[in-house]
Amino acid sequence: MYTLYYAPGACSLSVHVTLEELGADYKLHKVDMSKGEHKSPEFLKINPRGQVGALTTPDGSVSENAAMIIYLNDKHGNKLIPADGFERLKAMQWLMFANSGLHGAYSKVKHVESCGGSDEMIKKSCENVQAQWDEIEAELERNGTKFLAGDTITAGDVYATVVSNWSFIPNLPKFGPKTKELLKAVSTMPAYQRALEQEEIEYKALAA
Numbered sequence: 626m627y628t629l630y631y632a633p634g635a636c637s638l639s640v641h642v643t644l645e646e647l648g649a650d651y652k653l654h655k656v657d658m659s660k661g662e663h664k665s666p667e668f669l670k671i672n673p674r675g676q677v678g679a680l681t682t683p684d685g686s687v688s689e690n691a692a693m694i695i696y697l698n699d700k701h702g703n704k705l706i707p708a709d710g711f712e713r714l715k716a717m718q719w720l721m722f723a724n725s726g727l728h729g730a731y732s733k734v735k736h737v738e739s740c741g742g743s744d745e746m747i748k749k750s751c752e753n754v755q756a757q758w759d760e761i762e763a764e765l766e767r768n769g770t771k772f773l774a775g776d777t778i779t780a781g782d783v784y785a786t787v788v789s790n791w792s793f794i795p796n797l798p799k800f801g802p803k804t805k806e807l808l809k810a811v812s813t814m815p816a817y818q819r820a821l822e823q824e825e826i827e828y829k830a831l832a833a
């Protein structure tokens with residue numbers, strides 16, 4: 626049995642969708658960050674950095690969403706990350722991109738805003754977010770595939786779709802046509818829809 630410590634719609638949603646897609650036995654523990662629960666002594670025992678997500682497993686606790694996703698896939702049939710070969714490498718590549726490049730670009734916008742950065746600094750940070758989405762579109766165009774690592778959904782597609790729904794940045798990115806197809810396919814997965822329902826959130830990234 627796993628326990629996922631999550632905040633609704635946060636990056637932990639990528640792990641939640643993974644648990645659902647893999648059919649793993651788990652329970653949820655909501656962390657109310659507005660009340661500072663992520664800094665509570667109880668949660669800091671799970672993740673000393675005070676961040677969601679975090680996962681308790683039969684082997685111990687783990688943080689970092691990409692690490693959790695890899696661990697779960699290796700334990701439960703490698704449905705979202707192939708077990709070996711170049712296909713595994715490609716899936717891992719795009720999971721890492723979503724976890725660091727894409728997620729990191731959004732985090733930088735939030736950091737610049739919270740530090741009182743200038744309008745120009747915020748603008749540059751938003752342009753970096755757009756550049757990450759442009760890279761995704763370019764990859765899909767270049768390879769002629771429906772998803773980032775090929776013609777089946779992998780963990781990077783799931784993570785990118787989670788990030789696409791974040792609306793806290795002042796200049797929302799524009800998604801290319803192939804990226805929109807990817808986001809629609811992933812966000813309508815039964816596992817994704819179940820996770821959204823359980824976290825009581827709505828996928829709105831493609832509403833415009």
